[in-house]
Amino acid sequence: MASSRELPIEPHKTFDTILVLDFGSQYSHLITRRLRELNVYSEMLPCTQKLSELSWKPKGIILSGGPYSVYWDDAPHVDPAAFELGVPILGICYGLQEIAWHFAKNVLAGEKREYGHAYLKVERHTGKAAHVDALFAGLEDDMEVWMSHGDKLSNLPSDFTTIATTTNAPFAGMAHETKPLYGIQFHPEVTHTPKGVQLLKNFAVDICKAKTDWTMGKFVDQEIARIRALVGEKGQVIGAVSGGVDSTVAAALMKEAIGDRFHAVLVDNGVLRMNEAEQVKETLTKHLGIQLTVVDASERFLGLLKGVTDDPEKKRKIIGNTFIHVFQEEAKKIQAAAAGSPKAGEIEWLLQGTLYPDVIESISFKGPSATIKTHHNVGGLLEGMHLKVIEPLRELFKDEVRELGTKLGLAEELVWRHPFPGPGIAIRILGEVTAEQVRIARHADYIFIEEIRAAGLYRKISQAFAALLPVKAVGVMGDKRVHSQVIALRAVETSDFMTADWYPFDGAFLKKVSRRIVNEVDGVCRVVYDITSKPPGTIEME
Numbered sequence: 001m002a003s004s005r006e007l008p009i010e011p012h013k014t015f016d017t018i019l020v021l022d023f024g025s026q027y028s029h030l031i032t033r034r035l036r037e038l039n040v041y042s043e044m045l046p047c048t049q050k051l052s053e054l055s056w057k058p059k060g061i062i063l064s065g066g067p068y069s070v071y072w073d074d075a076p077h078v079d080p081a082a083f084e085l086g087v088p089i090l091g092i093c094y095g096l097q098e099i100a101w102h103f104a105k106n107v108l109a110g111e112k113r114e115y116g117h118a119y120l121k122v123e124r125h126t127g128k129a130a131h132v133d134a135l136f137a138g139l140e141d142d143m144e145v146w147m148s149h150g151d152k153l154s155n156l157p158s159d160f161t162t163i164a165t166t167t168n169a170p171f172a173g174m175a176h177e178t179k180p181l182y183g184i185q186f187h188p189e190v191t192h193t194p195k196g197v198q199l200l201k202n203f204a205v206d207i208c209k210a211k212t213d214w215t216m217g218k219f220v221d222q223e224i225a226r227i228r229a230l231v232g233e234k235g236q237v238i239g240a241v242s243g244g245v246d247s248t249v250a251a252a253l254m255k256e257a258i259g260d261r262f263h264a265v266l267v268d269n270g271v272l273r274m275n276e277a278e279q280v281k282e283t284l285t286k287h288l289g290i291q292l293t294v295v296d297a298s299e300r301f302l303g304l305l306k307g308v309t310d311d312p313e314k315k316r317k318i319i320g321n322t323f324i325h326v327f328q329e330e331a332k333k334i335q336a337a338a339a340g341s342p343k344a345g346e347i348e349w350l351l352q353g354t355l356y357p358d359v360i361e362s363i364s365f366k367g368p369s370a371t372i373k374t375h376h377n378v379g380g381l382l383e384g385m386h387l388k389v390i391e392p393l394r395e396l397f398k399d400e401v402r403e404l405g406t407k408l409g410l411a412e413e414l415v416w417r418h419p420f421p422g423p424g425i426a427i428r429i430l431g432e433v434t435a436e437q438v439r440i441a442r443h444a445d446y447i448f449i450e451e452i453r454a455a456g457l458y459r460k461i462s463q464a465f466a467a468l469l470p471v472k473a474v475g476v477m478g479d480k481r482v483h484s485q486v487i488a489l490r491a492v493e494t495s496d497f498m499t500a501d502w503y504p505f506d507g508a509f510l511k512k513v514s515r516r517i518v519n520e521v522d523g524v525c526r527v528v529y530d531i532t533s534k535p536p537g538t539i540e541m542e
């Protein structure tokens, strides 16, 4: 690990970086992912980014796909300076159309839309400049590709050559005859284009000459040096730590960077999983050597949630706001306790476990999509706290964070923990949150997860939990009539938590879980399994 104090380093200033300009495609972030998998560092910025405002120069630029049509009056367009920067540019789908529009205003709505698989014919050009063929170098002449577009080029802009065709798209690939400018109508970043990664490698490594030196180890060294430089010799940092993988990995980095000037705080909001606070404390203190303060604010949270029955958003807001208050109070206490110590200065910084998808969502061209639910978000902690934010993971994706956690020596169990939302069990109790309702939901959840682990399914399932429905059903238990509540089990498989499908358990497994819950959890006489995908459902119930 780096030890000397250095100036803050941003990865794009030390690693060769491919800049992805996002026009709002569902797959834009995958371009960045694929490049990083090739050990080429890549960052994504909104398509409206002014290049003169960048403090660094990319090795190449990729224009993503997007839902707009380039010929619409309000369509987003790339800063024309991109074409003057002298670096290679690859346009994907909308990006191809954008390049064509820039040079020739020659895009129109096609008669046929193309969604799904297509066969691409690559055209080679002996006798032309070598770079024209470089994008498809080493690839077969016939390629399976994946398309998703309705617009098309009416003709090629002058000085461009066709480098690939499909039966529907005569200009499925084009290259400029003298400059390293390329456009492709298909999406190389999705797995449905099997050789797509090779094409991205051709662009980034062979055409842009980007070095393949992005590794997690180097990233960690840099991040630690950056944190040290930011915080200084005496600065103190308070961190919201939940025991989830994001905040634990962020905390481990912080500890490495500034030792005991980092103060981790877990708020017991009364709606954590069973034994969670104790378990997290044990893991962080014993195994990671991080001093963790558990603030038991459960009565305060439950008191505030009392009587909230109608609007789930109210629950989320109460919990989000109360988190802020508890943190403010805790920061004051820590600072007071350290006062007078020559080693410790003010608490100026707040650690957040923000990941790249959170950042990406907030930078898209038209802003984040409609609010479906207010995610409890540490961003809210900022209000009134006057703390500056440190987000060591803001360049990383969830699976990169898991890889980093493994590298930092975190236990597998911790690294692969299912995500657990800040508002916890409160958004899994559909109705008023009371201590009694928490007891029921928590116990049922514990049994469900225990059985999932015992069946060896924990890693296969992305997230699972038990929710408590605010309805009663009739049952017969021990020859007696009972009238009690219903537990709904939810388990999903997903790669990015944006879309998800329910997990197809076998009947024997569900029978066992149902029998255990009804027998062991007082107040439940029925168990149902939620078979709604996302969309239209969401993963959480509220």
Ligand SMILES: Nc1ncnc2c1ncn2[C@@H]1O[C@H](COP(=O)(O)OP(=O)(O)OP(=O)(O)O)[C@@H](O)[C@H]1O
Pocket: 239, 240, 241, 242, 243, 244, 245, 246, 247, 248, 265, 266, 267, 268, 269, 351, 352, 353, 354, 377, 378, 417, 418, 419, 420, 421, 422
């Ligand atoms: N009970 C809690 N006490 C302190 N901080 C919390 C608590 N719950 C959530 N947070 C803060 O909110 C952030 C966002 O929560 P989120 O659930 O997205 O991340 P995580 O808990 O670190 O990881 P995971 O997504 O795997 O659950 C956390 O990184 C943490 O900083």
Ligand SMILES: O=c1[nH]c(=O)c2[nH+]cn([C@@H]3O[C@H](COP(=O)(O)O)[C@@H](O)[C@H]3O)c2[nH]1
Pocket: 316, 373, 374, 375, 376, 377, 419, 420, 421, 422, 423, 463, 497, 534, 537, 538, 539, 540, 541
């Ligand atoms: O920290 C969090 N605070 C929240 O308020 C919150 N709401 C949902 N989630 C998690 O986000 C993912 C997607 O959930 P939804 O499909 O319910 O929106 C799932 O992993 C959810 O558990 C949250 N995480």
Ligand SMILES: NC(=O)CC[C@H](N)C(=O)O
Pocket: 025, 064, 065, 066, 067, 068, 069, 092, 093, 094, 095, 148, 149, 150, 151, 152
């Ligand atoms: N996926 C895309 O980038 C689509 C681009 C454009 N909206 C079209 O339909 O052709």
Ligand SMILES: [Mg+2]
Pocket: 242, 244, 419, 420, 421, 422
């Ligand atoms: Mg969490």
